[in-house]
Amino acid sequence: MNSAPDFKAILKLCLPELALAAFLGFLAVASNVGLIGTATWLIATAALHPPFGDLFLATVAVRFFGVARAIFRYAERYLAHDATFRWLARLRSWFYARLEPLAPAVLHPFSSAGLLSTLVNDVQALENLYLRVLAPGWIALGMALSLFAFLFCFAPLLAWLFLFFALLLGAVLPIFFHLLTRRRSAEESWARNGLTTTLVEVAEGLREALVFDLVARMERKVAAWRRKLNRARYRRGGLEIWAEVVSDLFSRLALVSLLVVAVVLVQRGALPGVALAVLPLMVLTALEAWGPLLLVPRHYRESREATARILEVISAPSPSPSASSCRPDDIYLRLENLRFRYLPEGPWVLDGVEFDLPPGRKVALVGPSGAGKSTLLNLLLRLWDYQEGHIYLGGCELRSLPPEEVQRWFAVVPQQVYFFNATVRENLALARPGIELAEIERLARELGIHRHLLSLPQGFETPIGDRGFMLSGGERQRLAILRALLKNAPILLLDEPTAGLDPVSARDLFYRLLEKAEGRTLLLITHRPLALELMDEIVVLDRGRVVDRGKHCELLPRCSIYRHLWERHGLA
Ligand SMILES: Nc1ncnc2c1ncn2[C@@H]1O[C@H](COP(=O)(O)OP(=O)(O)OP(=O)(O)O)[C@@H](O)[C@H]1O
Numbered sequence: 001m002n003s004a005p006d007f008k009a010i011l012k013l014c015l016p017e018l019a020l021a022a023f024l025g026f027l028a029v030a031s032n033v034g035l036i037g038t039a040t041w042l043i044a045t046a047a048l049h050p051p052f053g054d055l056f057l058a059t060v061a062v063r064f065f066g067v068a069r070a071i072f073r074y075a076e077r078y079l080a081h082d083a084t085f086r087w088l089a090r091l092r093s094w095f096y097a098r099l100e101p102l103a104p105a106v107l108h109p110f111s112s113a114g115l116l117s118t119l120v121n122d123v124q125a126l127e128n129l130y131l132r133v134l135a136p137g138w139i140a141l142g143m144a145l146s147l148f149a150f151l152f153c154f155a156p157l158l159a160w161l162f163l164f165f166a167l168l169l170g171a172v173l174p175i176f177f178h179l180l181t182r183r184r185s186a187e188e189s190w191a192r193n194g195l196t197t198t199l200v201e202v203a204e205g206l207r208e209a210l211v212f213d214l215v216a217r218m219e220r221k222v223a224a225w226r227r228k229l230n231r232a233r234y235r236r237g238g239l240e241i242w243a244e245v246v247s248d249l250f251s252r253l254a255l256v257s258l259l260v261v262a263v264v265l266v267q268r269g270a271l272p273g274v275a276l277a278v279l280p281l282m283v284l285t286a287l288e289a290w291g292p293l294l295l296v297p298r299h300y301r302e303s304r305e306a307t308a309r310i311l312e313v314i315s316a317p318s319p320s321p322s323a324s325s326c327r328p329d330d331i332y333l334r335l336e337n338l339r340f341r342y343l344p345e346g347p348w349v350l351d352g353v354e355f356d357l358p359p360g361r362k363v364a365l366v367g368p369s370g371a372g373k374s375t376l377l378n379l380l381l382r383l384w385d386y387q388e389g390h391i392y393l394g395g396c397e398l399r400s401l402p403p404e405e406v407q408r409w410f411a412v413v414p415q416q417v418y419f420f421n422a423t424v425r426e427n428l429a430l431a432r433p434g435i436e437l438a439e440i441e442r443l444a445r446e447l448g449i450h451r452h453l454l455s456l457p458q459g460f461e462t463p464i465g466d467r468g469f470m471l472s473g474g475e476r477q478r479l480a481i482l483r484a485l486l487k488n489a490p491i492l493l494l495d496e497p498t499a500g501l502d503p504v505s506a507r508d509l510f511y512r513l514l515e516k517a518e519g520r521t522l523l524l525i526t527h528r529p530l531a532l533e534l535m536d537e538i539v540v541l542d543r544g545r546v547v548d549r550g551k552h553c554e555l556l557p558r559c560s561i562y563r564h565l566w567e568r569h570g571l572a
Contacts, residue, residue, distance in 0.1 A: 017087070021080035022135045026142040028072035029289045033147065035065035037282040044274040084130055092123050098314035114193075116200060118313055121192075122306035132299040136292035140170050147286050154275060155265050158258060162283050165254035169247055169290045177243040178297035181236055185298055188232035189305065195225040243294050251287045255280055326401070328394025331409055331490045331521060333357035333380070339388035340372075340379060349375050351544040352389070355537075359490070362514070362522040364532050366565060367541035373525040374415055376541075377493050380523075382406045411487035413497045417480040419468030424453060425460040427468070427479065431486035443485060447512050449478040473500030481513055491521040498530060506530060529566050538562070 038061040046055060096119070144166045151159035202209065202218050209215050258280040265271040271279075338353040349372045357363055365373050378384050379391065382403040391398040398406060411431070419427050428440050437460060444450040452475060456462040464470050471479070477500045484492060497513070498506035510531050514522075524535065532538055533552040540548040540555065540562050548559040555562040 017083035018080065018130045018134065019138075021076050021083055021130075022138040023142075024072050024076035024079060025135055026139045028069055028076055029139055029143055029286070030146065031065045031069035031072055032288075033143070033282050033286045035062060035069055036285040037278055038062045038065060040278045040281050041274060044277050080131065080135065084127055087130075088123060088127055091126060092119070095119060095123060095310060095314060114197065115313065116196075118306075118309050121196070122309050125302055125306035128299040129303040132292060133296050133303060136289070137296060140166075140289050140293055143286050143289050144170070147283065151279060151283075154279065155262070155271055157261055157265070158279060161258060161261055162254075165250065165257070165283075165287070166290070169250055169254070169287060170293045173243070173247055173250065174294050174297050177239065177246075177294060178301070181239045181243075181298065182301075184232060184236035184239060185301070188229065188236055189302070191225060191229035191232045195222070195229050198222055198225050240295070244291075247291070247294055251284065251290070254287060255284050258283055326396035328396050328401070328409070330394045331359050332392070332394055333491070333521070334392040335390070336392070337389035338376075338379070338386055338391060340375065340384070340386040342384075349544050350379070350386070353541070353544070353546055355539050355546060355549065357491075357521055357523060359521055360519055362517075362524070362534070362536045364524040364526060364535040364538045365541055366526055366529075366532070366538055366562065368561065368565075369527060370543075371527075371541040372544045373527075373541055374495055377412070377414070377495050377523075377525055380406075380493060381410060381412060409489055410491050410493055411484040411489035412493040413477075413480045413484045413495060415495045415499070417468070417476055419464055419471075419476065419479070421463070421466045423458075423461050423463050424456065424479065427464065428460075428483050428486060431483045432488065435486060440482070440486065443516070444482055446516060447478075447482060447485070448508060449482060452478060474502075474505065477501055478509065481509065485513070485516055489520075491523070492517050493523050493525070495525040496528070497524070498528075527565060 038058050042055060042058045042062060045058070099115075099119075144163065148159050148163050148166075151162055198218075198221055202222060205218075209218050259276070262271060262276050262279060266273050266276050334356050335353055338350055339348055340350040341348050353372075353376065355363070365376065367373055375384075379386050380398070382398060382401070385399055393401065393406065393409065420430070425437060425440065429435050440460070441450060444453055453460060456471075456475075462470075468476050468479070477498060481494075481497055484494070494513075498510055501509060507530065514531065514534060524530075526532075535552065537549060538552060538555055539546055540559055542561055547561060548555060550559075556566065557563075
């Protein structure tokens with residue numbers, strides 16, 4: 001499934017497999033009603049001492065319905081759960097597949113806690129769509145129609161009375177209680193979302209909370225949300241208990257009414273005496289299937305809200321291009337009058353940037369903090385789409401190329417490196433699946449970081465924890481460089497690659513990196529004057545504009561921003 005479905009399409013996704021399960025559920029309830037009906041008939045008739053032959057068929061029917069009820073119930077549960085779990089798994093994979101190309105540009109209005117809650121809770125909430133909305137609805141509807149037809153054959157008045165109570169218990173009461181509890185349910189889901197978001201914030205910001213002595217404040221915040229959630233649950237639960245009591249009272253009232261009418265009909269000779277016990281008991285048994293209908297409107301609304309949140313995320317316009325037949329014939333990168341801003345009304349972060357990056361050339365992009373250097377790197381990787389101007393890669397407009405195609409040409413060391421919770425080797429192997437450890441070690445040796453990696457507790461097999469938190473800043477940076485080089489992509493994008501290393505190690509590692517990157521195109525983003533004299537060209541960026549460009553020795557005397565960069569580091 002490629003296009004974003006609406007609520008109806010999500011419903012249709014689960015219909016075919018689950019319709020069979022619901023039909024089996026209906027057969028289970030019908031068998032139960034049949035069992036009660038035939039058993040009551042058998043007992044009532046047996047009291048009149050008829051010949052055994054008259055009871056034979058009913059005895060067989062009781063056995064049949066008894067066994068059928070169990071088999072149908074088992075088959076329904078088995079099929080329903082199996083189909084629901086498979087459906088949820090499909091829904092999650094589909095949601096993730098839609099989510100992936102959106103990251104991070106389109107997702108940035110959503111908080112990570114919100115996304116997590118959508119991926120886990122909202123998809124899970126759709127489980128109720130079948131189990132607590134569709135199945136009880138279908139089963140009750142099927143039962144209402146068949147029992148109505150059955151009763152109509154004996155006594156139309158009883159059939160209409162049954163239909164009246166069926167509608168009252170199955171539609172009027174649930175809708176009435178839903179209207180009554182709607183505000184409470186909304187309060188509950190608001191409090192649940194608040195609690196989830198706060199808990200994720202607390203988990204992510206624990207270190208800062210400890211450092212700034214905010215733990216007590218955070219605990220109070222969590223406790224406040226928990227109290228709000230408990231209060232909302234308590235209020236909603238209280239109302240639902242009342243709803244159950246009222247619904248139960250009405251089913252008893254249905255039984256009494258049916259009995260009264262049946263007595264009158266028997267007295268008038270319109271019904272055989274034995275029907276007095278059989279028909280009302282069958283109705284009472286059938287009405288048990290009406291119990292779950294009380295919560296159908298609530299679960300339906302929750303499923304709709306969950307679907308709306310899922311659709312809100314995945315319906316965001318994806319940066320995928322319209323189909324383009326252009327294929328880059330080389331790796332010549334050209335930026336022409338490039339303009340970009342993060343928000344539609346926000347300031348231009350890049351404003352008319354122009355420069356070329358021919359194959360094999362080494363260019364540094366320097367400038368003060370906030371000049372837009374990392375932003376430019378994100379545009380080159382197609383993580384965001386630019387609004388005006390052009391970026392050409394091998395003659396093709398970058399925007400018209402699929403992000404996967406673009407990302408194939410680049411290896412990157414970003415400012416904030418992400419590592420998976422796996423071993424050093426596994427994280428490095430991501431650069432080139434199937435790569436041999438020997439090759440990783442060879443490159444690590446050439447970069448001069450082999451010794452560092454071997455000094456870790458289990459060498460290359462050391463687990464590095466979530467986001468690599470078990471490594472030092474310098475170790476993370478070394479790994480990131482090694483991983484980028486292992487990718488063997490023709491263009492290297494380095495955003496402050498040696499941040500976190502002391503100046504001597506940084507210089508040593510960078511020189512080795514340049515050696516290994518010989519022949520590849522290199523774009524170095526930095527505001528530290530690191531080996532800039534070795535660059536073919538230096539582009540100076542300030543407030544989103546290229547203010548100067550040239551070689552180190554040309555820029556130093558004439559460009560004040562560049563000179564300032566060196567002076568700040570005491571090098572000019
Ligand atoms: N996701 C974002 N949403 C909105 N604004 C952003 C976002 N990321 C960056 N910016 C803004 O864009 C501007 C350029 O940021 P960018 O990170 O590209 O600068 P930089 O030159 O790389 O800075 P530094 O050298 O400090 O890393 C800044 O004003 C920053 O606040």
